[in-house]
Amino acid sequence: MVSFKYQSVAQSLAQLIDKGTLKPGERFPSLRRTMRSYSVSLSTANQAYAHLEDKGYIRAQAKSGYFVTRPASHRLIEPSKTTPPETSRSVVFQAPYLEMLEHASNPAYVPLGCAIPAPSLLAAEPLNALQARLLRSKGQQLNAYGSAQGLPELRREIAKLMCLHGSTVSQEEIVITSGCTEALGLALQTLTQPGDTIAVESPAYFGLLQVLERLKLKAWELPTSRDGIDPSALELALKSGTVTAVALSSSFTNPLGTMMPEPVKRSVLKLLDRYKTPLIEDDTYGGLGFGGCRPAPFFSLPHETEIFYCSSFSKTLAPGYRTGWIRAPGRIAQITKVKFSASICNPLAPQLALAEFLSSRDFERHVSRMARTMETNVARARRAIAQSFPAGTRVTHPDGGFVLWIEMNKNIDTTILYYKALNQNICFAPGSLFTASGLYAHCLRISCGDVWSDALESAIHRLGTLACEELGNQQSEETFRLPSISRTD
Template sequence: MSQDLLYERLADRMRRQIQRGVLRAGERLPSLRRLGRDQRISLATAVEAYQQLEREGLIEARPRSGYYVRAAAGAPPRGSRARHLARAPMPVSNPALLGVLDVQSRRDLIALHAATPDASMLPTAALAASVARAMRRDPHTALSYTVPQGLPQLRERIAQRYAQCGVEIDPDEVIVTAGAMEAISLTLRTITRPGDIVILESPTYHGLLQAVSAQGLRVLEIPNHPGRGIDPAQLRELLERHAVRAALLVPNFNNPLGSLTSEASKREIVAACAAHGTALIEDDLYGELAYSGERPSPLRRYDDGEHVVTCGSYSKMLAPGLRVGWMLGGRRRSELLRTKSFSTVATATLPQMALIDFFARHDMERGLRRLRRTLAGNAQIYRQALLDHWPDGTCVAEPAGGMTLWVELPPAIDGQALFEAAMARGIGILPGHLFSNRGDYAHHVRLSCGQPWDKKIETALKTVGELAKGLQG
């Protein structure tokens, strides 16, 4: 039997298994060597079979991880370029933002609404041990104020991590904060004044809208396209029309779309803002959570510290409750540090000491590889479940990283109504209109794929799908 026929027969058999659901979305396939051994074929034949299925979009190769079954293609959510570019700047006016904290504070819901990884995916025990050691070693320092800028060893660690993705940072420009949201809020407070215009992506994370609202700023929305983020040409068009003080962007795995802006577009975005004197505030919260395993560059890579302030946090990769984040201040370091000092004086010392201890004993990259693989698998499995069990016509964005899924419902289904029906069944999701200044995306919802896939999650997704079908009827 010829080599060609062997690989074609194997690919055809696996294709049918994927189509029938025997091999499910997100499932890891046997390694090439194991496939060759089990099927009694050569390694070259196994490679040809997998490459054929990859060309057909049925499976995907993940660096240093192996081959996985992909979710069904499904149409991505549609864009809305003209509507957003025609708008005038206006204050944050979405009343639904006032109620989102009530949902987030509930602990009785199946947490499809919470964009945080489950504790089982994080090094919880190791961090708890580091907290205990920090307290035993130096309780006086752990429970005292530290310098507003943060502990030097931690700032060095943050600078070293950025150096690994091509960004040379002086540890002296790193300012430790109580999470990324404090970093963003402090940067807005330093750079802007009430009434200034700030560009935000649409859709964007509702917390960024709340931060902008707190400063009394006006929002100018720019379309955020599934898979590729914002268009630099559209950004230049807005900058030429309006006196924009700052752009608050999430180029790496935007919440809710999970879009990744290309490196070429990032370079253009930085250049456009620099040419118009517009400050760039970068939310780099999800930058380490690339499903491919390759950490994309932050915007700061294409800036000399003059225009970009990059904000980040350990919340999504180590522990949300430690509340340790940072700002890379560049030339604004002194102003940002002054704002930080006048606001919260200093970030809590004990979590910083615990992280220093943790990094001295553990390889963060090893844990991140495991977390990325889990989230990538979850995204595929969740997405397939939505396509299988939700109404016909449902469109799901395919994220490149992070832990959120953006879902466009058929026009007859209202996202708020589905949110309320799911809440009544003990299931948390978020309605799409939370992710726009003017309450757009009435027929969208956002889900998190940060919970481990199990029968409870599968049942919850099926339940919400049935509720959506009922609303459609």
């Protein structure tokens, strides 16, 4: 997906390196030559070269121009398709997810753990200014309970935003929630009873698994690759007759960052239509695509099955505002009742501030800037991983979002690695957080949502060194383990 001219130029030039036309160490075409060849301005050429530098394709040398440096990230292979067991499992959390949340807000730790963007990359400043002004002018009215369904002004702006996906949405179909996790919980509480089974991606967002555990639901984990879930595996699960609902991310999933192609989404919807199984759609990261084009969510494609669409502003605007929403035509009365019993309503001031921000059209410009920043961060992180992590490490190559999934040698236990990294003030998410099946002990997820810095890059290198040391320790134990001796007298 390419939407800006500089991206198109950069992509074309990158292909010259990828195909071997330009080799590492060779002089790269000058800016003026690129301007002539592609009929672009100096500004566009500069942007393209900056983009290539960020991705590690080229480097500038003082008074000598640019030179090719094939990015180390090209040596990285993407993780293989996952193979979870073809059955449902109860969800029991034993991994340190609460610790990780606490470390995320502790400035002493390098923030590779929680998938939360740096405050300076979010829209906290304009939103806080809006909220302060609103509190000065309407303080008494805003210091009150609101509707459990949510502020009409905010629901109206969200409906407008969702209509851009090509599907008519009414504000009356929307309930405001405390983030996307509450939206997922409301959908599950509306659809299920304790003991029911939900089909999910594997690895799955640990917040969803946490909700399944709280509601005493089982998880049927589906094999997942770069193109999302395997539809044939989904059909197998649906044929079992035990799956009450399916919960999937629309695009740039957490933790794999995968973008399910539209034809696969259509295949999934046909299966759900055939088996009359509802879909719970999580589209939290959909706006953070690297090509400037937002992938079509499930609800905007032809379907007959019931879809509960869930999203939030936590990854794009303000995680501290805890504002998300659920769209569920025909179920609003049920969902509002459950919402009221859980938390009554969301605070009014943050809702009104968000509504005004969305109506100003600053939202789209802000998210576009964020997506470009995250694309650069992800490329830099992949390059650092390739330079430092053990040979054979596999890393996702996402098309959006800001998380990376790292698969290492199976002798490495990332929960042990997690505690060793904490001793060096580095926090990440161990792979065991993202499954109910005891899988992914050799995997981990890092967040690339912070402002890139030498300290951040150094932390990734240190984490890679720790992983190498851990692998070396395990291999040493294997080498010096004496075989058993069978004796015959």
